[in-house]
Structure formats: structure tokens, C-alpha cells
Amino acid sequence: xxxxxxxxEEAVRLLGxxxxxxxxxxxxxxxxxxxxxRVRGKGGAGIGFSVAVQWHSPCGQKAGExxxxxxxxxxxxxxxxx
Numbered sequence: 001x002x003x004x005x006x007x008x009e010e011a012v013r014l015l016g017x018x019x020x021x022x023x024x025x026x027x028x029x030x031x032x033x034x035x036x037x038r039v040r041g042k043g044g045a046g047i048g049f050s051v052a053v054q055w056h057s058p059c060g061q062k063a064g065e066x067x068x069x070x071x072x073x074x075x076x077x078x079x080x081x082x
Contacts, residue, residue: 004069005048011039014051014071018078025074027057033078040065 006014014036021032034055041049051071054063066074 004067005042005050006039006068006071008039008041008049010068011049011051014077015039019053019075020078021055021074022076023074027062028055028074032057034075037063038065 015038017036019034019036021028021030021034024030032055034053036051037054038052039049040052041047048068050065050067052063052065053071053075054061056062
């Protein structure tokens with residue numbers, strides 16, 4: 001699992017954005033829409049931030065927390081939301 005994290009500015013800029021899952025895996029299908037709902041700092045100053053994405057699945061509402069590398073590998077910002 002990658003530990004590369006967002007800067008505060010990068011993470012806050014994503015907050016509220018609509019995103020789309022870009023590959024099937026970990027219980028998600030490619031094309032699943034989601035929304036960045038939370039920014040979380042890790043540890044002390046300079047450690048960085050992760051973001052939480054919330055999405056709907058057949059089993060109900062789900063959420064996951066992602067480092068920068070995980071987010072960039074699994075999600076894209078929805079073009080219709082920009």
C-alpha cells in the first residue's frame with residue numbers, strides 16, 4: 001500500500017468533487033460515481049493528507065480512505081462536475 005499523501009492544498013481542492021472509479025476491484029466496478037467527502041491529516045506536521053470517497057453500491061452507501069497514489073490509481077474527477 002502506498003503511503004504517498006496529498007498536500008493540504010491538494011486535498012482541500014478535491015473536497016466535494018464528484019469522482020468516477022476507473023478500474024474494477026476491491027468491491028467497486030469501473031464507472032462507479034463517488035464524491036470526496038472528507039480530508040484527513042496523518043500524524044504530525046509534514047506527514048500529509050488522505051481523502052475519503054463515498055459511493056453507492058448495491059449493498060448501500062460505502063466510503064473508503066485513499067492516499068494520493070491510491071486515489072490517482074482508482075479515481076478520476078468527473079468531467080461533468082468540473
